Amino acid sequence: MRFSRELLSTIGLLLLVAHGVARADDACAGFAWDVAHERSVFATAPSAQQAGHDVDSAPLVTTDRLYDLALSPQEQVTLAASPGKKALTDGAYAGLVRIKVASAGTYRVSLSRPFWVDVVKGGALIASTNFTGRPGCDAPHKLVQYPLPAGELLLQVSGATDDRVKIAVTAARATTAH
Amino acid sequence: MRREPRIGALAVCALVLLISHSARLHADNSRSSPADAVGTRLFADSRDPPSYAPLAEEDKTRFDLGHAVFNTHWVPAGTPRAQRRDGLGPLFNADSCDACHNEGARGRGPQGDGPAPPDLVIKLESAPRVEDEDAGGDPVYGRVLNTQVLVGLRAEATITIRYEAFSGRYPDGQAFTLHKPHYEIADLHFGPLGAHTIIEPRIAPAVFGAGLLDAVPQSAITSSGATGAVAWRTVNGERRVGRFGWQATAVSLRDQVTQAFSREMGITSADRPHDDCTPRERQCLAAPNGGDPEVSTELLDAVLAFQQFLAVPESPRRAAGEGAQLFRALGCDTCHTPQLPVELADASGQMHSASIEPYTDLRLHDLGEGLADRDVSGAPVQSRWRTAPLWGMGYRLGRESVPRFLHDGRARTLEEAILWHQGEAAAINERFVALPVQARQALTDWVGTR
Numbered sequence: 001m002r003f004s005r006e007l008l009s010t011i012g013l014l015l016l017v018a019h020g021v022a023r024a025d026d027a028c029a030g031f032a033w034d035v036a037h038e039r040s041v042f043a044t045a046p047s048a049q050q051a052g053h054d055v056d057s058a059p060l061v062t063t064d065r066l067y068d069l070a071l072s073p074q075e076q077v078t079l080a081a082s083p084g085k086k087a088l089t090d091g092a093y094a095g096l097v098r099i100k101v102a103s104a105g106t107y108r109v110s111l112s113r114p115f116w117v118d119v120v121k122g123g124a125l126i127a128s129t130n131f132t133g134r135p136g137c138d139a140p141h142k143l144v145q146y147p148l149p150a151g152e153l154l155l156q157v158s159g160a161t162d163d164r165v166k167i168a169v170t171a172a173r174a175t176t177a178h
Numbered sequence: 179m180r181r182e183p184r185i186g187a188l189a190v191c192a193l194v195l196l197i198s199h200s201a202r203l204h205a206d207n208s209r210s211s212p213a214d215a216v217g218t219r220l221f222a223d224s225r226d227p228p229s230y231a232p233l234a235e236e237d238k239t240r241f242d243l244g245h246a247v248f249n250t251h252w253v254p255a256g257t258p259r260a261q262r263r264d265g266l267g268p269l270f271n272a273d274s275c276d277a278c279h280n281e282g283a284r285g286r287g288p289q290g291d292g293p294a295p296p297d298l299v300i301k302l303e304s305a306p307r308v309e310d311e312d313a314g315g316d317p318v319y320g321r322v323l324n325t326q327v328l329v330g331l332r333a334e335a336t337i338t339i340r341y342e343a344f345s346g347r348y349p350d351g352q353a354f355t356l357h358k359p360h361y362e363i364a365d366l367h368f369g370p371l372g373a374h375t376i377i378e379p380r381i382a383p384a385v386f387g388a389g390l391l392d393a394v395p396q397s398a399i400t401s402s403g404a405t406g407a408v409a410w411r412t413v414n415g416e417r418r419v420g421r422f423g424w425q426a427t428a429v430s431l432r433d434q435v436t437q438a439f440s441r442e443m444g445i446t447s448a449d450r451p452h453d454d455c456t457p458r459e460r461q462c463l464a465a466p467n468g469g470d471p472e473v474s475t476e477l478l479d480a481v482l483a484f485q486q487f488l489a490v491p492e493s494p495r496r497a498a499g500e501g502a503q504l505f506r507a508l509g510c511d512t513c514h515t516p517q518l519p520v521e522l523a524d525a526s527g528q529m530h531s532a533s534i535e536p537y538t539d540l541r542l543h544d545l546g547e548g549l550a551d552r553d554v555s556g557a558p559v560q561s562r563w564r565t566a567p568l569w570g571m572g573y574r575l576g577r578e579s580v581p582r583f584l585h586d587g588r589a590r591t592l593e594e595a596i597l598w599h600q601g602e603a604a605a606i607n608e609r610f611v612a613l614p615v616q617a618r619q620a621l622t623d624w625v626g627t628r
Binding site for chain 1: 225242245246247249250251253257258259260261262263264273274276277289290291292293295296325326477579580
């Protein structure tokens, strides 16, 4: 395959390098999805909450708000369902919150850390449909997308390597890659 | 830019007519019956991937534990209560196997311009490459450029990818675009890379069926009639066939897994008692460890068992037989060998012969300068690639909304991946581009159901 390109390629590369220096400063640039809404939620002041150690103690959170959750040692937490991903939990932290979804649709759970999260309804996990993330970014770090029914659901963080995590639930927008 | 057809139009028409006729006579007979080939299973739940065969109770226990270890996020040495899972870093690329090989699958790879994702690592190798010898890594940065680091240390570098688009045309006038990656390595903590270092971008490969590839007899890879080259490696004075990794640099699943633990997660094992720290990286060398070794032999054996027994996901889709006929007629099967023999132990430990359908010959092939690695000066370095297995492709394409192909994820479709094949595959590439658009589509559709 032959392409005549040397000069244009060199000029293009120089421009790209210059552009890259500017973008590399923002660790939260380059998400594969449009995360503008989640980024704006993560730019707000979080509401501190102690995550529940079981279903009954799980506090209620709402969509489009940022929460700073305090987690508990996982051995002290009674999870609502077995986590969707098996993992060693030595030294892990966990916690639960409740969320009321006003209308069925596709929602995103965004977290500041790469911790495992499940959505639970009636003791059963709701399967996620996609995820994305950005190394070095914590506002947010990871987003998981779910088809959620209307009503009250549980969010369950488990296997966490730290006892704090910021979390927000938002209605999904486009997930198209750049 | 218009391509010049190298094959006469009549010859191509004859080929397509022959294939179309043949396809009508034979339905998709390219898939052997389940009795003939082993290894594939339906993955009903991606989070609970099955073994390729029923396991004895002890193996099932190790498989399940290994799956948990595979998913486990490792933490820094000394983390309270962490017990079995501390020892991450201090330099690393990801904190779990699963972060790059999600549920055993290949890394998603770069989705466009921007920072390199964790599932694309930059391996470093000292030049010149020498057959059958491990030339070592960069003198300052080691085997892998580690972009993550524990608190208090600095990462080795940042890596940004920019794609340069090239347009071309098939002889039938249809346009195509390829994307060539450029890697911007910045913020190098200890100054420039070695003057003779080769930069090797690599996406995390799928681990599905790894144990089955490990069970292919060496004689099936070294047979004299095959094309390409055997990836001979000398390990502890013993000459063995490399079969894992994009260039078959690892001689066994264990070799591959312990390399990844050490170089990409900073976790030592009994086989590899050191992290990827060079003498220049004193803080790395002095960092506390999470045990000696950091991944215990029990957990290493378990994660190996998980990958050894992990099945290959069956394709949920089927395609017309025309693609299969084209695959053979063009010569794709010369390297993407449909079947290989394996020697497997059953649940009772009895060895038996079987076959698998990985669509690889586990041999090395030069695919031309376009795909070749580059040294720090940007000069291409002759690169030979292990034929990438095609099994599991149908499952992948069913899961991934933005799939990426080839060793660095530059190809955005199977068609683009084929177009990048040059070197030993140049003649096959020429036959592919000379096909009518419907035939090209039939071929890629079929490959997408392996």
